[in-house]
Amino acid sequence: MTMIIMMKSGNSMKLQFIGSSITGGSHIIKNKQNQDNMKYKYIDFANIHLLSIADGHGGDFYIFSDVGSEIATCVSIELMEEFIEAYYFYFTYYSQQIDICDEALDFFQNYYPKELISRWKNKVDHHFASINKTDLKLSDIPTYQLYGSTLITIFISDLFIFFGQLGDGNIVRMNKNLKVYEVFEKNKICEFIGNDTYSLCLDNALEYFNIKIEKVTDTFEDIIIMASTDGYFNSFINKDGFYQVPIDIYQIYKENGLQFIIENLDEWLIETSLEGSGDDITTGIFIREV
């Protein structure tokens, strides 16, 4: 199944968003559904973009990973909305005077990851309790692993940007010089190879939750921010091939406009999966109007 989320425009920092999520070729062959999930929300009054992308684990063990990935994106958006609600006045009446970056740092660094994992587990418990387990052949795998999922989350406002990531997938940024770089550098080359990943279902998931918060200043250089599940990166022969994506997307945007991308993005992702990794591919792309 493919979906395209229509663009939104902001006021101060003018961003447009487009996203798509497609079922991988290998899953189609096996009659499996898309394990990825994506949620995007634009908060109009405050010019805030919220994005969450989750990748449910592949393999016969993780029978509810599609549910796990959906719960992940729901909880992530829910928490970010709570932050906006808590600081409503800052975002509306005082956004030009009050610097809420310290509050944001405190929320996203100290509260958000722990609360997200906790809520995810609660919702998983709730779902597991509600299902009929009669015909299910459940082995000794812990319940949470059945729902295992990664998570990428982005909060973009005129004041600050927050990036969060647990597990594989990529968040890349591109500046005006078309230089592409990862938001989170891989610390060890062997951190994620093969099908390794960290996950919301791990007991020590909190240790592996990467956080980055930046103030938005006048020198903000990004013209593209792109988040994607690992099916996208794994489809290219090398990382330069993957980093070419935002470069090409920007070129296409300048030459043909956003509507052209909207009309073709899902087809491009399907082609990429069919000829590449075979995995589900989900991507969310912010393009800055120039």
Added chain:
Amino acid sequence: MNKRPGGEIAKRELHFFWLLDCSGSMEGEKIQALNYAIREAIPLMRSEAENNPYAKVLVRCVTFSDTAKWHIAVPTEIEKFEWSDINASGQTTMGKALELVAEQLKIPPMTERALPPVLVLISDGQPTDDFNSGLNTLNSQPWGKKSIRIAIAIGEDADYDVLQKFIGNAEIKPLRANNADILVKHIKWASTAVLKAASSPATNLTSEGNSNLNIPVPVDDNDNNDEIW
């Protein structure tokens, strides 16, 4: 322009290594059976690869006797893979064979996006060189640690402890082959069921240790056969 964004696309590579004992004790029926078994396995591997189109299966072979060397050094697409018979004589430099493979599991030439490599070690005896050093060298590579390892012990003189150490996973035991038929059966299993599982592996939740491999291991029916090596 309707060209999709991004650079060159490629399937994920699955490197499959045969590590074959060609020592003097393999001479005669054992080496004949080994050559026959691998040749028989090729069409089955091709069939398995066709059923898993998102993995590009690349096969190589190391032999070890007085020295360890590449019998087939170039990673060869299974569709083009041809087997030329190996002969047996000399010692059992298993440790050196592991070092040769370890060298190829470095990044580069391996890439981060590859699928976990499959290593199938077949031996009828005990290593005559420093096996532990070779194993440590293999395990020092990230892809070495993540590799899927299968071992087949030919005959009753094979060192099961060594093969178990090579596998590095208490849940997977060395397979025993005490005659030609069983050897053929085990090699077919290693080259198909294992290949199938490795082609679309489950997500691995740990950053340490071997990759997940959840496949049923063949039953040991050596005792039901009269012919014994």
